[in-house]
Amino acid sequence: MESSKLYVGNLTYSVNEEQLKELFAQYGTVNDVRVIERKGFGFVEMSSPEEAEKAKEALNDTVFEGRTLKIDEARPPRPRSDFRRY
Secondary structure (H helix, E strand, O other): OOOOOEEOOOOOOOHHHHHHHHHHOOOOEEEEEEOOOOOOOOEEEOOOOHHHHHHHHHHOOOEEOOOEEEEEEEEOOOOHHOOOOO
C-alpha cells in the first residue's frame, strides 16, 4: 500500500467528519477527512501509508454507528470522459 488516503464506505448518513477523525486518530495522525454528504462514504488521509494500513486492518468490517465499515485504499477519481453517451 503506497497511499495514505483511505476510502471509507457504508457510513450512516448522520456520521460527520469529526466523528470519523476521532475514530481514525486511534491509529495515527489524521491529516484530512471528507464525508460525502448523503452518499454514505468518505475519505480519510493519514500521515503515513503505515498508519493508513494499520487503520484499514483494524477498522475494515467493524461496526461504527450501526453500520459495517468497508475500508480500502482510495483510488484516484476517474476522468469524466470515461462516461459514454448513447
